[in-house]
Amino acid sequence: EAQVTQNPRYLITVTGKKLTVTCSQNMNHEYMSWYRQDPGLGLRQIYYSMNVEVTDKGDVPEGYKVSRKEKRNFPLILESPSPNQTSLYFCASTWGITYNSPLHFGNGTRLTVT
Amino acid sequence: KNQVEQSPQSLIILEGKNCTLQCNYTVSPFSNLRWYKQDTGRGPVSLTIMTFSENTKSNGRYTATLDADTKQSSLHITASQLSDSASYICVVSPLDDYKLSFGAGTTVTVRA
Numbered sequence: 001e002a003q004v005t006q007n008p009r010y011l012i013t014v015t016g017k018k019l020t021v022t023c024s025q026n027m028n029h030e031y032m033s034w035y036r037q038d039p040g041l042g043l044r045q046i047y048y049s050m051n052v053e054v055t056d057k058g059d060v061p062e063g064y065k066v067s068r069k070e071k072r073n074f075p076l077i078l079e080s081p082s083p084n085q086t087s088l089y090f091c092a093s094t095w096g097i098t099y100n101s102p103l104h105f106g107n108g109t110r111l112t113v114t
Numbered sequence: 115k116n117q118v119e120q121s122p123q124s125l126i127i128l129e130g131k132n133c134t135l136q137c138n139y140t141v142s143p144f145s146n147l148r149w150y151k152q153d154t155g156r157g158p159v160s161l162t163i164m165t166f167s168e169n170t171k172s173n174g175r176y177t178a179t180l181d182a183d184t185k186q187s188s189l190h191i192t193a194s195q196l197s198d199s200a201s202y203i204c205v206v207s208p209l210d211d212y213k214l215s216f217g218a219g220t221t222v223t224v225r226a
Contacts (some may be wrong), residue, residue, distance in 0.1 A: 004157075013178060031212075033214075035216075039210060040218065041218065042203065042217060042218035042219050043158075043203065043216045044216070045213060045214060045216070048156060048212055050211065051180070053209075059213070088155075090157050091155070097145070097146075097207045097212060097214060100163050100165065101163075102160030103148070103150075103158070103160065103205075103214075104160075105157030105158050105159070106157055107157050108156065108157055112126050
């Protein structure tokens, strides 16, 4: 089954404790991206990757890192989480955003930083 | 800055009725415009994708229209069902960038 898998689904952590949210897709998509969703603000892009070893900042990259060492995986790293990073996070993938190819989203990771 | 504005922010309709959601954008030039449905707590799911040359596209009871001249799109839901209760998100892909522009969404509540 074609899917984007995020882990974990729920995560509670404390300020400053490094964490990684994993994202994996099995569709051989070139484009992958991370979003955060906060009430009233909609989805905001954090980072995106056009292909292996090619990443770029989205609209809200501060406090986040990503890597794309292999095509299927695109982890999101919070080196020193802060309470303002409490949010619902989504990973997504597609062949390319200029193609008529939909974004496939994972089921989300709800992060709480205390 | 590229912007996508959706209206209304939320609406309530009775089961079986129709409704129309609006999306206005400033992204230019743009490659395609997409509508997604997002159930509470779940990832968005694609409903339609339209290029700048397409005027309308349907997916079951969902019909999207696009006017590239006025930079407006609409999503029409026909004969609404309780399962249509969700947030609907308009997303525009620029032609010359890899950053997507997302609307804040319209929350639709269908009541029996």
